[in-house]
Amino acid sequence: MKHITHQQINNNPKALNIVLCLLLSLLAHQLAAQTPAGVNKADSAYVRENYTKLERMVPMRDGVKLFTSIYVPKNTDQKYPIMLDRTPYSVAPYGEDKYKTSLGPSMLFARDGYIIVYQDVRGRYMSEGDFVSVRPYIPNKKKKTDVDEISDTYDTIDWLIKTIPNNNGRVGTWGISAPGFYTTTTLIDAHPALKAASPQAPVTDWFMGDDRHHNGAFFLMGTFAFLSSYGQPRPVPTPKNSPGFSAYGTPNSYEFYMNMGPIKNANERIFKGNNAIWNEMMDHDTYDEFWQARNPVSHLKNIKPAVMTVGGWFDQEDLYGPLKVYAGIERNNPKSPNSLVMGPWIHGGWSRSTGETLGNIRFGDKTSVFYRETIEFPFFGHYLKDKPDPQLPKAYIFDTGSNQWKKYDQWPPKTAQEKKLYFHPNGKLSFDAPPNGQNTFDEYVSDPKKPVPYTAEIRPVRGSDFMYEDQRFAATRPDVVVYESDTLTEDVTIAGNVVADLFVSTTGTDADFVVKLIDVYPNNAPNNSPITTTKMAGFQLLVRGEVMRTKFRNSFSKPEAMKPGEVTEVKFDMQDAAHTFKKGHKLMIQVQSSWFPLVDRNPQTFVNIYKATEADFQKATHRVYFSPQQPSSVMVSVLKDPN
Numbered sequence: 001m002k003h004i005t006h007q008q009i010n011n012n013p014k015a016l017n018i019v020l021c022l023l024l025s026l027l028a029h030q031l032a033a034q035t036p037a038g039v040n041k042a043d044s045a046y047v048r049e050n051y052t053k054l055e056r057m058v059p060m061r062d063g064v065k066l067f068t069s070i071y072v073p074k075n076t077d078q079k080y081p082i083m084l085d086r087t088p089y090s091v092a093p094y095g096e097d098k099y100k101t102s103l104g105p106s107m108l109f110a111r112d113g114y115i116i117v118y119q120d121v122r123g124r125y126m127s128e129g130d131f132v133s134v135r136p137y138i139p140n141k142k143k144k145t146d147v148d149e150i151s152d153t154y155d156t157i158d159w160l161i162k163t164i165p166n167n168n169g170r171v172g173t174w175g176i177s178a179p180g181f182y183t184t185t186t187l188i189d190a191h192p193a194l195k196a197a198s199p200q201a202p203v204t205d206w207f208m209g210d211d212r213h214h215n216g217a218f219f220l221m222g223t224f225a226f227l228s229s230y231g232q233p234r235p236v237p238t239p240k241n242s243p244g245f246s247a248y249g250t251p252n253s254y255e256f257y258m259n260m261g262p263i264k265n266a267n268e269r270i271f272k273g274n275n276a277i278w279n280e281m282m283d284h285d286t287y288d289e290f291w292q293a294r295n296p297v298s299h300l301k302n303i304k305p306a307v308m309t310v311g312g313w314f315d316q317e318d319l320y321g322p323l324k325v326y327a328g329i330e331r332n333n334p335k336s337p338n339s340l341v342m343g344p345w346i347h348g349g350w351s352r353s354t355g356e357t358l359g360n361i362r363f364g365d366k367t368s369v370f371y372r373e374t375i376e377f378p379f380f381g382h383y384l385k386d387k388p389d390p391q392l393p394k395a396y397i398f399d400t401g402s403n404q405w406k407k408y409d410q411w412p413p414k415t416a417q418e419k420k421l422y423f424h425p426n427g428k429l430s431f432d433a434p435p436n437g438q439n440t441f442d443e444y445v446s447d448p449k450k451p452v453p454y455t456a457e458i459r460p461v462r463g464s465d466f467m468y469e470d471q472r473f474a475a476t477r478p479d480v481v482v483y484e485s486d487t488l489t490e491d492v493t494i495a496g497n498v499v500a501d502l503f504v505s506t507t508g509t510d511a512d513f514v515v516k517l518i519d520v521y522p523n524n525a526p527n528n529s530p531i532t533t534t535k536m537a538g539f540q541l542l543v544r545g546e547v548m549r550t551k552f553r554n555s556f557s558k559p560e561a562m563k564p565g566e567v568t569e570v571k572f573d574m575q576d577a578a579h580t581f582k583k584g585h586k587l588m589i590q591v592q593s594s595w596f597p598l599v600d601r602n603p604q605t606f607v608n609i610y611k612a613t614e615a616d617f618q619k620a621t622h623r624v625y626f627s628p629q630q631p632s633s634v635m636v637s638v639l640k641d642p643n
Contacts, residue, residue, distance in 0.1 A: 044101040047110060050074055051103070053096050056163075057128075058119070060155045062144045067091065067126035067237070068156065070164060071103055071116045079168035081195075081384035082115045082160055085175050086153060086182040088133075088230075090125045091118035094239040105174050105198070105351060108377045114384075115167055117160060121182060122152055126237045133230075133277050134181060134203060136293035137188060149185040157191040170384045174198040176348045177318060181296070184325055187307060188299050196383035198376065199325050200310040201318040201347055207291040207556065209320025212281065215572050216552040216559075217512055218609070220600040221253060221454075221462045222317065223281065224266060231277035245270060248460045254453055256460070257597035262612045282610045287556035297328035306336045306383050308376070308392070312345030313400055313578065314358055314467040323576050326411065340411050341375055342578065343367050343398045346464040350376075359468045360529035361541065364403040399493065400543070401519065401580030412496025412576070416637035420501070421485075421587060423626040423633065429483035429589055439627040442481045444593075446511070448601045448617040451594035452477055462598065471518050471540040475590060481624055484520065485587040492581045496637030498544050498574040502591070503630035505568065506550075508604035508620035509561040513570060514595045516545040517634060518588035519581050540588060546574035547599050551606060561606035567623075567630055574634070589634055593622055 052072050057065035069091040073080055083104055093100065100118075103110040110116065123131025138148045157171050171193045175183040180202030187197055206212040212223050229244035248256045260266060263282075271278055284290045307329055311322030326340040343350055344363045355368030378390035395411035398404070408414075419431055425440050455466040456473035474480050500515040521539040529536055551559035553570045562568060581587055594601060603609060603616040626632045 043107050043110075044099070046107070047071070047099050047101065047103055051099070051110070051116075053099055055094070055096050058156055058159045060122075060129075060147060060152055062147050064122060064127075064129040064147075066122060066128070066152065066156065067120045069094075069118045070160075071100070071110075072164065072166070073113050073115065075113070076166050078113070079166050080113050080115045081168050081170040081172060081380075082117055082157075082164070083109060083380070083384075084117045084119070084153075084157065084160070084171055084173045084186075085179055086119045086121050086149075086156070086173075086186075087175065087179045088121050088124045088131070089178065090239070090241065091120050092125075092239065094126065105376055105380075106372045108372060109380070112377075112381070112385075115160075115164060119156060121149070122147075123234065125234075126239055128237060131234065133280075134206060134294040137185070137296060137299050139299070149182055150188045153182070153186045154189065154191045157193055161193050168384075169193055170195045172196040172198075172380045172384050174200060174380075175202075176200040176351060178203050180318070180321065184296050184300070187303050187305060187329075188296065190303070190305055194305045196306045196308070196380055198308045198310060198379070199322065200350070201312065201315055202309070202321040202325055203318055204297060204321035204324050205291070205295045207287050208295075209324070209573070209575065210318045214320075214547050214599075216287065216549040216556055217547045217602075218263070218281075218600040219598060220257060220263070221597045223278075225461055227275060227278045227281075228271075231271075231275040233274065233276060251460050252458050253460050253462075253597050261614055262617070263600055263610050264612070285608050285610050286559060287552075297324055300325070300328045301332045303329050303332070303334040303338070304336055306379070307334065307338045308341060308379050309339070310341045310343075310350060310371075310376075312343055312347065312349055313398070314345060314349075314464065315347045316462065316464040316467050317347045319575055337392075339392050339394055339396065341371065341396045342576075343371055344400050346467065357530045359465055360470070360531055360534045360536065360539065361400075361468055362403075362528060362530060363398075363400070367398060370405070397495065397578045399495070399578050399580050401582055402491075402493070406495070406578070408495075412637050413639060415640045416494075416496045417640060418635055419638045420631075420633040420635050421589060422631055423483045423589065423624065425626070427481075427483050429485045429587060434626055434628045434631050436628055439629075441623045441625040443621055443623040444479045444481055445619055445621050446479055446593035446604065447619045448594070448603060450479075451596035451601055452479060452514075452592045454595045454598035466598065467542065469542060471516060471542055471588075471590060472538070474516075474592065475540065475588075477592075479594075480590055480592040483589045483591075487522070488581055488583050488585055488587070490583050492587070493579070493639040494581075494636040495578045495639050496576055497635075498546075498577050498637075499571065499635040500546065500548065500574055501569070501571045501635060502632045503567055503569055503625040504550075504632075505565055505623045505625070506562050506604070506620050507564050507622075508618060509564065509606035510549070510551045510602055511562060511604055511620060511622055512547055512549055512593050512595075512599065512602040513622075514545065514547045514592045514599075515574060515634060516588075516590040517543045517574070517577070517636070518590060519543050519579065520586040520588050522584045524584075543579045544574050544577045545595075546572065547595055548572035549602065559606075567625055577636075591624055
């Protein structure tokens with residue numbers, strides 16, 4: 001390719017588009033490949049020297065055949081368990097003479113001897129049939145055409161153990177993100193041969209907290225970029241990926257999405273009604289049967305395989321899923337072990353990084369390597385090969401402030417006590433409730449034409465840095481209110497759910513409220529960032545941030561308008577956290593009403609936002625109250641004994 005200079009990029013939008021297209025294509029390829037850590041020439045050579053690759057069209061009960069790539073150890077002196085990964089992101093490379101450069105959740109599995117299987121799910125890439133994103137479960141199947149991911153997995157496992165030689169009759173499943181969703185579904189009505197499963201960052205509920213929406217608020221940036229490829233039609237089986245949108249025309253996502261205007265313009269100007277999954281999003285703006293049927297958690301009953309659910313505290317896509325899958329299984333008293341692993345990782349970081357750092361933050365150890373060697377590999381080895389029981393705790397949790405792995409016999413821990421961080425006048429924050437006689441509020445103007453950016457970076461695609469980014473860029477805006485504690489005289493460790501409980505009013509009829517829980521570093525913090533130019537004094541680390549669309553405050557299925565000027569309680573799940581605020585640090589809460597373009601703009605008028613026009617977007621004045629009768633707060637789960 002001809003070299004493109006910085007000057008050419010600056011002077012030529014077409015050149016900029018070429019660069020953006022290449023970057024996006026590279027990112028899409030990396031995500032689609034789901035490549036584990038440790039890929040190198042030695043691994044690639046080992047796979048070719050020790051495995052035979054088979055490609056088969058595996059028949060399902062309705063006659064549809066699914067493309068399946070099977071790597072079988074060449075050594076036939078023993079029997080091997082099967083590891084199965086079902087994916088919508090391609091089992092590439094295609095061709096029995098073309099090999100993956102790494103196999104399994106990690107190369108530990110390939111080197112130990114497993115039959116490793118990858119399958120294109122129904123309707124994707126080389127598999128036959130029609131694709132349905134997060135396909136609903138059919139509990140009472142009455143005919144052969146009643147198929148879902150549960151039946152497709154059952155039929156696949158049945159075929160594998162009956163057809164592939166030298167298998168030991170035991171199967172394990174794993175997958176990250178959407179493959180994590182497919183792994184979760186393997187647990188429902190599981191095949192008897194399925195002995196262990198690990199849903200990792202599993203897509204679980206696209207309306208409540210994973211990927212596409214959080215508490216009903218549409219995650220615009222990630223959804224647009226992802227679905228521009230993922231939602232394109234695939235008329236016939238093909239090994240080729242559909243290219244995603246790349247004509248941003250600017251490296252600044254804020255500028256691009258502001259110029260796009262209301263969400264409906266995405267279809268009118270770009271997708272032209274041809275993106276099926278985008279259309280589904282636009283047709284279902286509330287938590288109706290369409291969304292409810294796609295959440296597998298309510299069906300996680302009578303679970304027999306051992307389950308180890310994995311997630312990352314800085315996962316930019318699916319932090320919600322692992323927490324809810326683990327909790328859902330636990331509520332229903334599984335017949336086999338059920339455990340949760342949460343580490344200091346972005347989406348899938350446990351599988352393809354060392355896990356030593358993220359951005360400016362060091363974790364003091366190779367946390368991903370520790371997970372792969374000490375947790376994941378022994379888990380499957382025990383249930384599939386009768387290796388020693390690793391004696392995993394119910395919850396193996398990494399505390400991101402103390403940089404320590406903690407073991408708990410339940411999650412949240414028994415010793416965690418719910419305590420509220422109350423807002424006070426003059427930007428104060430404490431565990432003390434507002435005193436009598438205090439009756440006040442903070443107010444700010446939220447302007448949809450000038451939304452609060454989600455990051456200080458200039459970038460065309462979302463990335464993951466915003467999950468652990470210094471929040472000082474937002475704290476200085478007039479449309480962000482800030483509450484800060486006194487300097488801590490002792491460590492404060494939180495472990496469990498975080499819940500925002502706001503008392504607010506607005507001059508509009510709808511509003512978003514974004515709440516951020518932040519760890520403020522002291523002014524004498526050592527400059528130990530991996531990014532040597534960063535000064536850590538006063539650094540504001542985002543520990544947890546979440547958004548709530550207030551029209552869903554009483555029901556996600558039946559939205560209600562806000563009454564202008566009326567004080568209203570808005571309470572919402574901010575998901576879990578495990579973090580130690582160290583002595584000498586401070587706790588901070590930031591509250592704002594836009595997080596753009598991570599989240600779409602709320603017009604601040606009670607409308608179907610997916611059909612809103614420019615005229616629907618109005619300025620509004622929001623108030624946050626903190627009197628004894630209206631005590632805005634954030635509930636955290638504080639450990640009595642952080643040790």
